[in-house]
Amino acid sequence: MAGSLSLVAAGGSRAAEIPASGSDHPQDGRLPSRPSGLGEPWQVPAPPSPTLSELFATSPRDAGWTGFLLAQADRSKPVLWVQDRMAIVESGRIYPPGLGCGELIHVEARDAKLALWAMEEGLRCSGLSGVIGELWGDPAALGFTATRRLAVAAERSRVPCWLVRLAATANLSGARMRWRIASMPSIANPFDPRAPGSPAWEAELFRARGHQPGRWGVAHEADTFHLAAAPGRGTLVEVERIRA
Amino acid sequence: MERWSRSSEFGPDDPVVLTIEGTHGPIIHAVTPAAAERGARPGSRLTDARAIDPALVAVPGDPAGDEALVERLARWAGRWSPLVEVDGANALRLDVTGVAHLFGGERKLVADIQTRFAVAGLSTRVAMAPTAAAAWALAHYGNAAAVICGKDTGAKLADLPVAALRLPPEATRTLERLGLKTVGTLAGIERRSLARRFREADNPVDALDRALGRKPEPLTAVPTSRPPRALLKLEEPATRPEAPSQALERLIPDLVQQLQRRHLGVRRLTLIGFRVDGSIGVASVATSIPSREPKHLHRLIADKAAALDPGFGFDAFALEANWTETLASAQDSLVGEPSGQREVARLVDRLSVKLGSDKVRRPQPHESHLPERASGWRPALEKAEPVDAPAPVRPQRMLDRPEAIAVVYATPEGVPRRFVWRRAVHDIARVEGPERIAPEWWRERSTARLRDYYRIEDQTGRRYWIYREGMISDGRGGLPEWYMHGLFG
Numbered sequence: 001m002a003g004s005l006s007l008v009a010a011g012g013s014r015a016a017e018i019p020a021s022g023s024d025h026p027q028d029g030r031l032p033s034r035p036s037g038l039g040e041p042w043q044v045p046a047p048p049s050p051t052l053s054e055l056f057a058t059s060p061r062d063a064g065w066t067g068f069l070l071a072q073a074d075r076s077k078p079v080l081w082v083q084d085r086m087a088i089v090e091s092g093r094i095y096p097p098g099l100g101c102g103e104l105i106h107v108e109a110r111d112a113k114l115a116l117w118a119m120e121e122g123l124r125c126s127g128l129s130g131v132i133g134e135l136w137g138d139p140a141a142l143g144f145t146a147t148r149r150l151a152v153a154a155e156r157s158r159v160p161c162w163l164v165r166l167a168a169t170a171n172l173s174g175a176r177m178r179w180r181i182a183s184m185p186s187i188a189n190p191f192d193p194r195a196p197g198s199p200a201w202e203a204e205l206f207r208a209r210g211h212q213p214g215r216w217g218v219a220h221e222a223d224t225f226h227l228a229a230a231p232g233r234g235t236l237v238e239v240e241r242i243r244a
Numbered sequence: 245m246e247r248w249s250r251s252s253e254f255g256p257d258d259p260v261v262l263t264i265e266g267t268h269g270p271i272i273h274a275v276t277p278a279a280a281e282r283g284a285r286p287g288s289r290l291t292d293a294r295a296i297d298p299a300l301v302a303v304p305g306d307p308a309g310d311e312a313l314v315e316r317l318a319r320w321a322g323r324w325s326p327l328v329e330v331d332g333a334n335a336l337r338l339d340v341t342g343v344a345h346l347f348g349g350e351r352k353l354v355a356d357i358q359t360r361f362a363v364a365g366l367s368t369r370v371a372m373a374p375t376a377a378a379a380w381a382l383a384h385y386g387n388a389a390a391v392i393c394g395k396d397t398g399a400k401l402a403d404l405p406v407a408a409l410r411l412p413p414e415a416t417r418t419l420e421r422l423g424l425k426t427v428g429t430l431a432g433i434e435r436r437s438l439a440r441r442f443r444e445a446d447n448p449v450d451a452l453d454r455a456l457g458r459k460p461e462p463l464t465a466v467p468t469s470r471p472p473r474a475l476l477k478l479e480e481p482a483t484r485p486e487a488p489s490q491a492l493e494r495l496i497p498d499l500v501q502q503l504q505r506r507h508l509g510v511r512r513l514t515l516i517g518f519r520v521d522g523s524i525g526v527a528s529v530a531t532s533i534p535s536r537e538p539k540h541l542h543r544l545i546a547d548k549a550a551a552l553d554p555g556f557g558f559d560a561f562a563l564e565a566n567w568t569e570t571l572a573s574a575q576d577s578l579v580g581e582p583s584g585q586r587e588v589a590r591l592v593d594r595l596s597v598k599l600g601s602d603k604v605r606r607p608q609p610h611e612s613h614l615p616e617r618a619s620g621w622r623p624a625l626e627k628a629e630p631v632d633a634p635a636p637v638r639p640q641r642m643l644d645r646p647e648a649i650a651v652v653y654a655t656p657e658g659v660p661r662r663f664v665w666r667r668a669v670h671d672i673a674r675v676e677g678p679e680r681i682a683p684e685w686w687r688e689r690s691t692a693r694l695r696d697y698y699r700i701e702d703q704t705g706r707r708y709w710i711y712r713e714g715m716i717s718d719g720r721g722g723l724p725e726w727y728m729h730g731l732f733g
Binding site: 094 | 583584585586587588590591592595598599605606607609615618619621624635636639641642643644665666668673674675676699701703704705706707731732733
């Protein structure tokens with residue numbers, strides 16, 4: 001992980017693959033070799049074994065985290081996706097054609113308590129490749145004990161679990177990794193400079209076991225994550241300095 | 245009559261008649277013994293009966309309620325035999341072939357039926373005979389309250405009036421005019437002469453044959469194969485709320501054994517609790533793949549069983565696999581790990597039981613261009629229908645209902661520049677589109693407008709899917725409106 005990050009300033013291999021286009025980000029001007037704003041391959045800091053990760057969306061009207069999560073999720077086996085009612089109303093129901101291939105079971109839970117119950121049931125089932133649960137706000141049912149239960153269940157059955165928190169505050173939690181995800185202006189579209197390109201996110205890992213917390217601007221293209229310039233922060237190098 | 249008398253203020257000795265509306269005024273439907281003594285007969289007009297005895301009390305009857313009661317009793321009578329049929333307005337037919345020994349013999353079975361109906365406040369006339377027609381005749385026209393006959397059916401029937409053969413009224417009247425008043429005399433007549441006189445389908449010869457078993461008369465409700473079913477009778481009515489759960493512990497192994505023998509797996513399982521007052525309590529669960537694993541079945545139905553209301557107490561339970569599918573004995577793998585697919589199916593069962601089958605769903609694509617119709621959902625318990633769906637660029641999330649937004653755009657068909665969604669202004673940095681989706685004219689009204697979808701990104705990088713409904717010049721309404729429909733990840 002640290003190895004791939006140290007290469008940030010030097011690499012230039014991907015620049016050839018991406019045709020130069022009229023840059024939409026004035027801040028990219030400081031990196032002339034990389035007009036698309038795409039940097040070195042980046043490896044997601046992953047826990048050594050499947051466990052519970054918590055993911056905070058910076059705003060309920062920002063669905064960027066969906067792309068970030070799906071890009072790293074294993075879809076070889078069915079995924080259980082639990083949404084509570086408020087999450088569906090406020091930031092939309094998941095839409096299978098946009099989620100790529102892979103089996104999916106969707107659960108619409110009335111409240112956080114039932115959503116947590118469904119997630120825990122899912123975590124007992126080794127036939128799943130992941131459990132994703134979206135909860136709105138800070139429900140009383142979601143205390144430290146509840147998250148700890150999820151973490152233990154996930155570790156026991158070796159099924160990764162993502163707890164997505166919308167419009168929530170980062171209280172005490174038993175999650176092993178805690179992320180905060182926000183959308184970033186996308187990578188320049190090689191075919192149409194005025195159109196959105198591959199999505200990019202500002203990912204902040206603010207608590208992790210066995211990893212250093214950090215903050216990255218990342219994009220996902222051609223099935224791999226790449227570093228990208230964070231908005232308002234200038235270049236990739238600067239991102240790296242903030243992290244260090 | 246008895247249903248009415250259970251909830252009325254009149255004593256048993258009052259001359260009361262229940263009436264229904266006939267073409268020429270009220271007709272007597274049922275009478276109390278006291279009224280019968282005073283000359284009231286079911287079927288006669290109320291005015292005629294009043295002429296004989298003006299003191300008769302007339303109460304409007306409720307035939308629909310009676311019918312409902314008989315149907316409810318038919319379900320309750322499932323405790324004695326799985327094959328029960330409502331026969332006419334006031335009779336139940338039970339196929340008790342091979343059942344009697346479970347209750348300690350035919351005599352005890354009949355006695356059990358009588359006492360249980362008596363407890364429920366209903367008088368019965370029970371007849372058990374080799375044929376359904378003979379049983380009907382004996383129950384309706386026999387002298388005793390309970391009759392059991394075997395080989396001597398012919399002799400027992402001989403004294404009954406010909407009406408017991410259930411012939412059409414005209415045929416009965418003809419026979420009576422000919423002086424053939426009892427079944428015995430009718431049986432003594434030569435067949436050929438009878439057959440010559442009665443040529444229509446419902447003739448006395450046929451009726452006699454049916455009664456004596458020379459002609460088959462199956463119960464119409466006979467299913468070709470009976471569903472696997474386990475039965476538990478309790479010595480005393482159980483009013484404790486945990487009784488159904490305890491009954492399950494006994495019933496499930498029994499049912500699973502039957503399923504194993506027949507190589508079946510359960511898709512729907514029903515626990516029926518028979519209450520002492522003649523009502524039943526039902527708990528039912530469904531599974532996504534056939535299963536006969538005791539632990540899984542128990543876990544599914546346990547919660548619903550525990551919620552059954554014992555009322556005055558359960559005195560019997562039946563666990564029935566109403567819907568089964570063939571399930572060969574299978575070994576998952578040599579190391580004994582449960583297969584993933586089956587694990588997932590069990591998970592779906594558990595979730596569906598608790599949350600409801602409409603809340604646990606899998607994607608089901610449909611052949612349509614409208615985004616909300618193209619991607620439907622089906623209950624995860626149901627099987628998928630294969631569909632060839634194209635894969636255009638679509639958002640990861642969609643709002644259940646598109647939300648109206650205010651958009652600044654270059655009219656008439658320019659790209660959007662800025663929009664207000666949920667009271668916050670978003671400046672649009674990048675746009676791709678439009679993707680034009682025409683209304684499905686074969687499904688929608690002619691005023692439905694086309695949609696121009698745009699993939700947009702605001703200045704902070706959030707990506708949305710918005711559309712403009714209609715064009716200014718399409719003649720289907722005023723200015724086009726804009727809607728927020730999806731969110732990209």
